Ligand SMILES: Nc1nc2c(ncn2[C@@H]2O[C@H](COP(=O)(O)OP(=O)(O)O)[C@@H](O)[C@H]2O)c(=O)[nH]1
């Protein structure tokens with residue numbers, strides 16, 4: 001399977017308009033930048049950082065660094081504060097490595113896409129299918145959301161739109177759908193299989209058991225299959241997204257996160273908060289509803305786009 005690299009800086013920038021408004025532009029609005037930038041002004045800066053959802057630990061780290069740096073500057077204008085913040089953010093995130101391999105030999109590569117209702121699972125699958133197909137992979141999407149009848153139809157619309165085959169059948173048990181789909185994927189030499197699942201809360205035990213069952217079926221049909229379980233989180237749900245990541249991860253092994261709807265959120269800082277904790281890597285971000293609106297996540301690019 002070939003891996004795709006898709007970071008369109010202009011699109012990322014546009015997707016972060018609201019977040020930029022809420023962070024960078026607010027700094028110019030609210031902080032005076034007067035020569036004796038006092039505690040009061042720094043508190044305002046702290047408030048702005050917190051309100052953009054970058055989290056308390058990261059905020060404190062940044063404020064501390066800015067306090068240290070600012071004493072050596074005589075001219076404390078807004079540009080300086082902005083630049084300091086930008087530089088310190090980049091420093092923090094520079095050490096976060098991103099994968100740089102370009103292909104995986106064993107196939108099919110299986111993505112199990114999970115998350116709560118409406119987080120953007122089906123849309124993300126459409127976008128992933130588009131990206132993987134565009135660079136020459138043989139891609140299949142699997143309708144394993146057997147819970148809602150409309151779910152299959154929605155996935156079907158996406159499959160048509162990005163021109164990849166969809167596997168679906170009338171089975172009520174999603175693991176049976178997965179089983180049948182993987183038999184085909186194996187026999188027909190597919191590179192990438194994207195499995196759509198029903199929206200679930202980590203508190204619903206039967207639905208979580210269902211995920212374990214899907215996982216064991218995958219292992220049965222294709223032992224040692226390269227596989228990633230991606231948890232899809234809606235950026236507009238703020239701190240709730242953080243809680244979901246923690247709770248889901250207690251019950252199923254999550255390999256990566258997809259943060260969707262950044263274009264609709266003023267609190268894109270949530271991405272940096274999650275990323276700085278480094279517990280689960282963010283793999284992809286959604287910056288719109290279109291099939292081209294999914295990007296690989298790189299903290300540095302993200303910060304640059306936020307400040308640009
Ligand atoms: N603006 C925006 N909307 C998104 C994004 N990702 C998903 N959506 C929208 O969120 C809604 C729910 O998405 P869907 O894929 O059906 O969620 P699911 O229930 O998890 O499968 C749909 O209206 C999508 O168009 C995104 O990155 N940006």
Ligand SMILES: [Mg+2]
Pocket residue numbers: 121122123145151154196
């Ligand atoms: Mg869906």
